[in-house]
Amino acid sequence: MENVFDYEDIQLIPAKCIVESRSECDTSVTFGKHTFKLPVVPANMQTIIDEKVATYLAENKYFYIMHRFNPETRVSFIKDMHAKGLIASISVGVKEEEYDFVEELAQLDLTPEYITIDIAHGHSNAVIRMIQHIKTHLPESFVIAGNVGTPEAVRELEHAGADATKVGIGPGKVCITKIKTGFGTGGWQLAALRWCAKAATKPIIADGGIRTHGDIAKSVRFGASMVMIGSLFAGHEESPGTIVEQDGKLFKEYFGSASEFQKGEKKNVEGKKMFVQYKGALQDTLTEMEQDLQSSISYAGGTKLEAIRTVDYVVVKNSIFNGDKTY
Numbered sequence: 650m651e652n653v654f655d656y657e658d659i660q661l662i663p664a665k666c667i668v669e670s671r672s673e674c675d676t677s678v679t680f681g682k683h684t685f686k687l688p689v690v691p692a693n694m695q696t697i698i699d700e701k702v703a704t705y706l707a708e709n710k711y712f713y714i715m716h717r718f719n720p721e722t723r724v725s726f727i728k729d730m731h732a733k734g735l736i737a738s739i740s741v742g743v744k745e746e747e748y749d750f751v752e753e754l755a756q757l758d759l760t761p762e763y764i765t766i767d768i769a770h771g772h773s774n775a776v777i778r779m780i781q782h783i784k785t786h787l788p789e790s791f792v793i794a795g796n797v798g799t800p801e802a803v804r805e806l807e808h809a810g811a812d813a814t815k816v817g818i819g820p821g822k823v824c825i826t827k828i829k830t831g832f833g834t835g836g837w838q839l840a841a842l843r844w845c846a847k848a849a850t851k852p853i854i855a856d857g858g859i860r861t862h863g864d865i866a867k868s869v870r871f872g873a874s875m876v877m878i879g880s881l882f883a884g885h886e887e888s889p890g891t892i893v894e895q896d897g898k899l900f901k902e903y904f905g906s907a908s909e910f911q912k913g914e915k916k917n918v919e920g921k922k923m924f925v926q927y928k929g930a931l932q933d934t935l936t937e938m939e940q941d942l943q944s945s946i947s948y949a950g951g952t953k954l955e956a957i958r959t960v961d962y963v964v965v966k967n968s969i970f971n972g973d974k975t976y
């Protein structure tokens with residue numbers, strides 16, 4: 650791999666502005682059969698999303714993916730969302746009982762609009778078999794498969810029938826895969842995204858490592874149709890993590906899906922727990938993301954997200970923050 654870089658090493662180069670106001674710029678994205686307000690999806694993790702957050706996002710035309718860690722609630726979740734006229738977007742694993750679950754949905758005539766196969770090492774026969782199983786029993790569901798970090802993996806999962814692939818092995822804020830195994834895209838996630846996007850013929854979700862709103866525009870530039878974000882969504886009032894007070898300041902817990910806290914045991918642990926600063930209402934962050942992305946589109950010299958995909962960029966090797974912090 651040549652030209653390895655990450656989010657903080659890149660600056661996008663402005664093109665001539667064609668709008669009078671940033672409000673003219675449209676951040677919406679069509680992903681599968683639906684159009685959403687932002688190319689952003691909160692991570693399908695237990696401290697990021699629950700039924701209430703999912704409903705809020707769907708009602709307000711944001712994409713969401715419900716996590717898979719309360720498997721027994723998934724059937725009622727899909728029914729509830731459909732009863733409210735909302736899309737159902739769920740996650741599955743690859744263990745034996747997940748095959749039965751997919752068949753159960755088919756027997757109940759319940760088709761989630763989106764199903765995400767959510768495992769750590771998605772370039773595997775287990776995921777390929779699950780894609781094929783879903784496509785056999787629920788052919789109308791849009792299947793997102795991951796996570797992967799190579800063009801070979803993207804090609805194989807697409808070939809197996811995935812409608813989108815999710816790229817990112819180990820760049821997450823609560824991830825310790827890179828430390829415990831020595832593998833992953835941590836530290837070069839943006840370059841890995843570009844590498845994968847060149848091979849992809851279907852949409853890619855860039856997953857993990859987003860630390861600023863500008864990183865969303867950079868992900869779009871390097872080939873993402875959608876960007877999955879955990880840590881930036883962990884500190885909200887609505888975030889399911891427990892709230893704690895320390896030295897008069899409020900924090901919310903954020904833990905990895907492969908952490909001991911999630912698994913309830915110390916086996917194959919590849920995630921940790923941390924506390925992020927409380928930051929008020931979820932909608933405030935979504936609104937700020939939209940405004941920042943509208944601004945990105947204006948700097949790209951366009952009125953739509955697509956304008957970002959073709960801008961020039963420079964590699965500035967770890968210098969863009971220049972000691973500054975965003976908060």
Ligand SMILES: NC(=O)C1=CN([C@@H]2O[C@H](COP(=O)(O)OP(=O)(O)OC[C@H]3O[C@@H](n4cnc5c(N)ncnc54)[C@H](OP(=O)(O)O)[C@@H]3O)[C@@H](O)[C@H]2O)C=CC1
Nearest residue numbers: 742743767768769770796817818819820826906907917919
């Ligand atoms: N994006 C990322 O970088 C990472 C994300 N995660 C998240 O953590 C959660 C748990 O993930 P995961 O452990 O995959 O889910 P599961 O615990 O559901 O494991 C899925 C299946 O894959 C097997 N498996 C897991 N890792 C490997 C591997 N490296 N090689 C071969 N087989 C493997 C498991 O068996 P067995 O346990 O017996 O090996 C199990 O049968 C998911 O939500 C995932 O997204 C976890 C790590 C990295």
Ligand SMILES: Nc1nc2c(ncn2[C@@H]2O[C@H](COP(=O)(O)O)[C@@H](O)[C@H]2O)c(=O)[nH]1
Nearest residue numbers: 692821822824857858879880905906907920
């Ligand atoms: N290696 C691990 N990765 C994990 C774990 N739990 C979640 N994740 C991944 O992180 C992103 C979110 O990243 P962030 O930088 O935005 O916080 C998430 O979508 C997963 O792909 C874990 O336990 N280990």
